[in-house]
Amino acid sequence: MKKNLLSILILALLxxxxxxxxxxxxxxxxxxxxxxxxxxxxxSALQLEANGGTNGQGFSxxxxxxxxxxxxxxxxxxxxGDMTISLKLGEDGVQHYMAQTIVVLSMDTSxxxxxxxxxxxxxxxxxMSTKIxxxxxxxxxxxxxxxxxxxxxxxxEALQDMYGSNFIYAVDMSxxxx
Numbered sequence: 001m002k003k004n005l006l007s008i009l010i011l012a013l014l015x016x017x018x019x020x021x022x023x024x025x026x027x028x029x030x031x032x033x034x035x036x037x038x039x040x041x042x043x044s045a046l047q048l049e050a051n052g053g054t055n056g057q058g059f060s061x062x063x064x065x066x067x068x069x070x071x072x073x074x075x076x077x078x079x080x081g082d083m084t085i086s087l088k089l090g091e092d093g094v095q096h097y098m099a100q101t102i103v104v105l106s107m108d109t110s111x112x113x114x115x116x117x118x119x120x121x122x123x124x125x126x127x128m129s130t131k132i133x134x135x136x137x138x139x140x141x142x143x144x145x146x147x148x149x150x151x152x153x154x155x156x157e158a159l160q161d162m163y164g165s166n167f168i169y170a171v172d173m174s175x176x177x178x
Contacts, residue, residue, distance in 0.1 A: 067169060071110040075121060077103040077129055085133050087177075090140035098136060098144065099176045103129075105159070106170035113165025131158050132173075141177055 083100040090096065105128075107114055121128075135155050136144070144151055156171045 067106075067108045067110075071108055073107045073109050073114070073118070075105045075107065077105065077125055077132070083129065083133060085136045087136070087144070088138060088140045090142050096141040097178050098141075099178065100132075100136070100173055103132060103171065103173045105168050106172070108167050108169055111165065111167035113163060113167035117163050117165065117167065128159060128162070131155070131162065144177060 085098045085100060087096045087098055107118070109115075109118075132155055135158060136151065139151060152171045152173070156168065159168050159171070160166050
């Protein structure tokens with residue numbers, strides 16, 4: 001008799017647990033759907049899109065690199081031989097140098113800034129080269145080796161700030177660290 005009573009009690013607790021789990025699932029799902037709807041409303045009010053917006057510009061108004069192939073122009077910043085940059089001293093206390101052989105800027109020709117600044121960019125090569133050298137020199141060998149994309153992003157932001165436009169959407173470079 002005790003075994004049957006205990007089995008009935010366990011079965012009753014199991015049914016109550018199942019009912020409470022179902023109730024929690026329904027309440028979480030409705031809350032999730034409401035949150036999803038609010039986020040969708042806010043995104044549409046701010047006119048955010050997955051790829052950015054006009055010319056690949058997102059909420060931060062910086063280019064994302066989603067540029068059609070026919071709208072890409074590149075500019076190579078020439079250097080007299082190789083640019084040798086003295087890096088900031090790292091943890092090892094040894095002075096390291098970076099020999100930068102080439103810097104290529106990718107530009108969006110459909111952006112208004114390209115039409116405005118493309119003619120004058122050839123006269124600004126030495127200024128751009130100096131900005132790039134200054135940014136690189138502020139980092140250690142370890143920082144560059146750990147995350148070179150962050151340095152490229154920092155250079156990109158500096159060049160975009162210099163022109164007040166985001167028609168330059170990518171910076172690529174080849175280098176050797178010694």
